[in-house]
Amino acid sequence: MRKEMPESDYPDIRELHLFSDMAHENFMSLMRGAYVQAFPPQIEMITEGDPSDFLHVVLTGSVDLFCSWNGRETSMATVRPISTFILAATIRDAPNLMSARTLEKSRIALIPSQDVRAAFNADSDFARAIVTELAQCYRSVIKTQKDLKLRTSLERLANFILRQQKRADGGAGFDLPFEKRRLASFLGMTPENLSRAFKGLQPYGVSVNGTRITIKEQSDLETFAKPSPLIDDHST
Amino acid sequence: MRKEMPESDYPDIRELHLFSDMAHENFMSLMRGAYVQAFPPQIEMITEGDPSDFLHVVLTGSVDLFCSWNGRETSMATVRPISTFILAATIRDAPNLMSARTLEKSRIALIPSQDVRAAFNADSDFARAIVTELAQCYRSVIKTQKDLKLRTSLERLANFILRQQKRADGGAGFDLPFEKRRLASFLGMTPENLSRAFKGLQPYGVSVNGTRITIKEQSDLETFAKPSPLIDDHST
DNA sequence: TTCATTGCTTGATAATTGTCAAGCAATCGA
DNA sequence: TCGATTGCTTGACAATTATCAAGCAATGAA
Secondary structure, three states: OEEEOOHHHHHHHHOOHHHHOOOHHHHHHHHHOOEEEEEOOOOEEEOOOOOOOEEEEEEEOOEEEEEEEOOEEEEEEEEOOOEEEOHHHHHHOOOOOOEEEEOOOEEEEEEEHHHHHHHHHHOHHHHHHHHHHHHHHHHHHHHHHHHHHHOOHHHHHHHHHHHHHHHOOOOOEEEOOOOHHHHHHHOOOOHHHHHHHHHHOHHHOEEEEOOEEEEOOHHHHHHHHOOOHHHHOOOO | OEEEOOHHHHHHHHOOHHHHOOOHHHHHHHHHOOEEEEEOOOOEEEOOOOOOOEEEEEEEOOEEEEEEEOOEEEEEEEEOOOEEEOHHHHHHOOOOOOEEEEOOOEEEEEEEHHHHHHHHHHOHHHHHHHHHHHHHHHHHHHHHHHHHHHOOHHHHHHHHHHHHHHHOOOOOEEEOOOOHHHHHHHOOOOHHHHHHHHHHOHHHOEEEEOOEEEEOOHHHHHHHHOOOHHHHOOOO
């Protein structure tokens, strides 16, 4: 079930900005201590509060990061190949703040946290790459928080649609990248309200058919959504 | 108005975890390029979207970080001495995501961002300290986001009171550290609703007189608030 | 002191969002 | 093919939160 990572996976991981600058021997020693595990769908691989034993890298499939409190649950992010998660907890050797579950069958690389911390101390290029990555993550969360605090659910949905459209190919139609119920949770609303929100965007030229979204009046939607690079551009 | 930083300020800044490990000459060269500026109250010193020209350090006074969109405004955090802000934007050389205004008369140290980035590249101990700091900041924002998405406004207020009580001295009474209207904005609610929320906590043994909060039934409040270290403990 | 300002509170009302229950369509395994 | 499950939608209703208007108490300047 949990195997040493095959060398064929090294290049994909090496290409990540996080690892691309580190010294060869440090990278190799990280990889040699790493595992790869194949998870079935809907498996909770991490529970919030757990110690962060491994830095995780999604190689294939997808992973939902979510949080719970007092019987409630909310989705925080979806992680897709190829990227890492649980970096901050690994660095600080602190408990994970989020739980993680596979959304589909997924291959995950597991790099022991103590190896990451050792590499972080030994390799200053790696340390610098981690800084850049963490600063990026931090800014992303701040943007999400602005989205949550400054916008109504209808506005959040409208802007999500515009972001997603850009991420697809910029064309008028695209498919939602995950279930609507997860989208609802991510946007901080109930599935019932998401359903109504989609209807609420019809007057602005949005039509929905299953997972397919079509934007018939781009400018109407943009006028309503008022997207801002300081909230919606997650690349800076 | 903007002066070179006097050497008498060096020790306070040097004590910050961020700078404590860096090589003497690197620290000195950062400091020699830095300024200190005294701001009157209620001055907007940074507007979101501005380039991040300086890493800021609050020496005295206090600063509110806030965001705006479409005519709305929300408070994100209050920065108190001695601590830095605008670190992530400085590192990434990206526009500030938040605006900053003084809440009271404040002395702020301004360290040119390019100097910080140079030091970050030259001094690997500094780079490592930045990692730790950013990981901490990231985790704090995640906690705030969990608070926002998983709790009602009454629950957020109850937990805020418990956190604040701990931060004071753990006694039954303490003073709010800022205006109620700012607290309302920070907690993601209107001032009117904050007023009602305080009343809503009376049955759990909370009484309010001006800025003075008194917890008469600690256990009742805790039973209602259900604080969790994974949301409310901002030290890990 | 007196008056204006400011911040907070209160009440009435409206908008938003959540909950519960039911129904429908698509999917899947027996 | 059938029945069961799953995810989404809809409607009715309830809870939460926001808005608007007014009032009150503390503060500060003339």
